[in-house]
Amino acid sequence: MTINQHIEEFHGLPVTDFLKASEEGKFPAAAATAWKIWVDWDDDTTFAEYWAKFLETVAVEEVTAVVIGRWFSEEPESLSEALPVVLASAARFPALRALFIGDIVMEECEISWIQTCDITPVLETFPLLEELVMRGAGEDYDGNDRLSLKPLRHEKLKALRFEAGGLPGVVVRSVAACDFPALEKLELWLGVDNYGGDWTMADLGPFLSGANLPSLRYLGLQNAEQQDRIAAEIAHAPVVPRLTGLSLSMGALTDEGAAALLEGQPLTHLKTLDLHHHYLTEGMQKRLRDALPGVGIDLSDAEDPNDNWRYVAVSE
Structure with missing residues (x-):
C-alpha cells in the first residue's frame, strides 16, 4: 500500500495549490493558507521557475507554511536539485514556521522512489521552524543522495515527522542524536528493510527513554513489521507516563503486541492511542476499549488477523 491523496491541510491551514491559483488568478491572503509549489507531469516549467513566480506573486514575507510537491516533471530527480532554490530565498520568509517536503x-x-538528500540545511537555514515533515527516503539511480540528517540543535522545532516506506537506520540514529528541546511531537514511519528500513530496535532506545526530549508529549513509532516488538518495549518505556498521545499504527500489530501493552504500565492517562491498520482480533479490540475507556483509540483499518502475510500500510 502507499499514499494516494494529497494533503489538504497543513499546520492548521488549508493547502492552496499555487499552480491552480495562478491559472485562476485567485490568491488567498498570504498568511491564510499553506502554499503548495510543485511541477506537473511533462511540464516544461521547472520547479525553480515556479518558485521564482511564487516569490514574485505572493507576499511571501507573510507566509507561515509551505508545502513542496513534486519537484520533477518526468523521471524522479534528487531533492538536492530543488532544495537549494528554496534555501537560497530563506531570508524572504521571516514568518515561515512549517515546511512539508x-x-x-x-x-x-x-514513496520508495522519491529521491531525497541531506535535509540538515533546512533546520540550519530556518531556525524559527516549528514543524517539519519529510516524505521519502530514496536515493538516485547511482545510489547517491539518500535521506540523511546530521545531529544538530534546533531551539524551536515542535513537530517532526519522517514518512518513508523504509527509514534508514542512520536517519533514526541522527534524530536521536539531535538536541530538540522544544519538540512535542515525533513520528517515524519506520517501514521495511526491503525499501531501506535498516533501523534496529536498539536505534529506538533514545525515543523510548525520552531522556533527550524533555518536551515530548506525542510519540509515533509506526509502519513497522516489528510492531509487536515495539509495543512490548513501549509497555515499560520511561517516556510513556508523560505522553498524551501514542501511535503504533500502520504496522503489523497483532494480539501479542496489544497484550503486551495491556500487561505493561498504565495507559489510562493517554488522550489518544492510534493503532489503525492492525491485525487484532475482535476480542482483543474489545479488551483494549474496555481497559482504556477514557482514551480515544483508533482501531480503524482492521486487517485479517489470520492472514500470515502481514504488511505495513506504506512501503513501496
Whole structure:
C-alpha cells in the first residue's frame, strides 16, 4: 500500500495549490493558507521557475507554511536539485514556521522512489521552524543522495515527522542524536528493510527513554513489521507516563503486541492511542476499549488477523 491523496491541510491551514491559483488568478491572503509549489507531469516549467513566480506573486514575507510537491516533471530527480532554490530565498520568509517536503502521491511517484538528500540545511537555514515533515527516503539511480540528517540543535522545532516506506537506520540514529528541546511531537514511519528500513530496535532506545526530549508529549513509532516488538518495549518505556498521545499504527500489530501493552504500565492517562491498520482480533479490540475507556483509540483499518502475510500500510 502507499499514499494516494494529497494533503489538504497543513499546520492548521488549508493547502492552496499555487499552480491552480495562478491559472485562476485567485490568491488567498498570504498568511491564510499553506502554499503548495510543485511541477506537473511533462511540464516544461521547472520547479525553480515556479518558485521564482511564487516569490514574485505572493507576499511571501507573510507566509507561515509551505508545502513542496513534486519537484520533477518526468523521471524522479534528487531533492538536492530543488532544495537549494528554496534555501537560497530563506531570508524572504521571516514568518515561515512549517515546511512539508514531498507531498507526492503514488500516481506521481512511489514513496520508495522519491529521491531525497541531506535535509540538515533546512533546520540550519530556518531556525524559527516549528514543524517539519519529510516524505521519502530514496536515493538516485547511482545510489547517491539518500535521506540523511546530521545531529544538530534546533531551539524551536515542535513537530517532526519522517514518512518513508523504509527509514534508514542512520536517519533514526541522527534524530536521536539531535538536541530538540522544544519538540512535542515525533513520528517515524519506520517501514521495511526491503525499501531501506535498516533501523534496529536498539536505534529506538533514545525515543523510548525520552531522556533527550524533555518536551515530548506525542510519540509515533509506526509502519513497522516489528510492531509487536515495539509495543512490548513501549509497555515499560520511561517516556510513556508523560505522553498524551501514542501511535503504533500502520504496522503489523497483532494480539501479542496489544497484550503486551495491556500487561505493561498504565495507559489510562493517554488522550489518544492510534493503532489503525492492525491485525487484532475482535476480542482483543474489545479488551483494549474496555481497559482504556477514557482514551480515544483508533482501531480503524482492521486487517485479517489470520492472514500470515502481514504488511505495513506504506512501503513501496
